[in-house]
Amino acid sequence: MTGSEILFFILAGLLAIAALLVVFQRNVVHCAMALVAALFLIAILFLTLQAPMVGVLQILVYAGAIMVLFLFVIMFLNPTTLEARHGLWRRFGAIMALLLAGALVAVTTNDNPPADPVAATELFGSPEALAQSLFTEFVLPFEIASVLLLVAMVGAVVLGKRER
């Protein structure tokens, strides 16, 4: 067991626990904090996969902004009533999810030997490499994404306004 494998198993275990906490906690704020922990762990996994720029963006955007928005909305709506349990759907949902997990794992562990990782240059995953790709090959999706964010902002403001 090399060091990187031990690190991976620790991170994977913690990530699975955090994801289960998100789904099974009764208190919504606890779910949100568990999701923040899960996002943070995923960012660390990105760092181990030679994607430091995307990892840091994950913390900056997802854990630092989107989850704060979630927490704001939770505090604003203040859902204090516990939700009711619906027994039949719960078991059905769990069976479906297990079937899905089985199918996905079967697909991803096929008989082909796993490809050896291509040797990463020092620039791989760095801001330079990402920027090079983003502003030459993918400049059109980049501009469309900025328009998308503008539309989302306008939409959120319109939806959030109180009716007069």
Next chain:
Amino acid sequence: MVPLSYYLILSAVIFTIGVLGVLIRRNLIVLLMSIELMLNAVNLTFIAFSRFLGSTGGQVMVFFVMAVAAAEAVIGLAIIIAVFRHRQTLDPQAMQLLKW
């Protein structure tokens, strides 16, 4: 070096936990959070493949997925607030009829 299939299995497990959350929780906000969990599992798959194939395309894709997920979370939460103002509950079962 951790083999690629480990990352894919981890991503599948997280995705499934997200799907489980969508299916069994009856709280709109937790539903949205489970969707975010699914998106992150997919991001992990993209980054793992990007590393193992040596192409930056996976990371660029994750960049865009993050932007779209941000926009979707914002709109989703705005919709939840608007619906809560009328229904005073976050239970999806209470919103299954189109008529008020």
Next chain:
Amino acid sequence: MIIDIAIVTAKACLVLFMILNLAGVLGWIERKGSALIQDRIGANRASVFGFAGLGLVNTLIADPLKFLTKEDFIPPGGDKFLHTLAPCMALFPALVTFAVIPFGDVLVLGERVINLQVANINIGILYVFAFASLGVYGIVIGAWASNNKFSLLGAVRGSAQMISYEVAMGLSVIGVLMAYGTLELQEIARSQGALIADLLPESWNVARLAVGWLPAWGIFLQPLAFLLFFVAAVAETKRVPFDLPEAESEIVAGYHVEYSGGKFLMFFAGEFAEIVTASALITTLFFGGWQVPYLQREGFYFPWGGSWLLPHLAVVLLQVGAFTLKVIFFCWLQILLRWTVPRFRYDQVMRLGWKMLMPLALVNVLITALVIFYFQGTS
């Protein structure tokens, strides 16, 4: 391998030691400094056998003991787990962001060259912004777990203020990144060792005589960015004039009103550690970091031709000392600012962040881009 780990651990311990000590000392300097400004004596009751030790007794013994021995309670109806987690989430970003700030050039021990920076990652300053954005959780969770409407009010104000000024902070730094061409803080600090004469074209004789002897510090290349970043950093740390989230006279300490004892110490130390980190960032980006003007790795090389060679250890000590002095200066400046200007109103804070700082930061980026384009076109 083991030696590498040991070196990084030693650097990390040194950095943590420096921040936490400075945070403690700043608490005492705040009390004595505010007393001097307000023409009173300040804290003078703590002493050991009549020996007050210039505030050392207060800082090292009295204050920590006072905080740690107070009763630690969780408000009834409050969330137990989150109430304990919130101060940790407030302290964590303040300590961790220091990992990428360079406090010296290199230390050469035998054939081993040690970079005086805990972690030299290629994303540099984005790491700082990522963890600064995690600072919002401390206030939001702290207020929610307190089950107190005043806390919640302070937290909502504080978090809105923090996320608004994060935008202004990030945009104002883009000009600096364009001027130095890199995200890594050690490279930015190293680039500030050049003289402005090296950046100007050969034919501009008057300009080279007038300002060419200045080192290429960020304050000379990006003065507008410095002002914007300073204001945004002070707003991020929630210090006066932006301290409405924890206003003492209005909402009774805002989001940390239900905290006492060790947990309040963590909020308190976190705020002062943020002051130290903000000062360190301002120093590294705009004031040359560890650079002493005209000091290269071998010694002084003056622009008028003279030189003064120094042994390596003297150079390292000069550089680390220069960094420490600059950081202490900016910490002192922020403390001075607190007791001089009154507090902003909440709508004024929001207006400043969105309507004044952000457009000015964008204008700064535009001007920087035009200047760089012009210089690249002529050279």
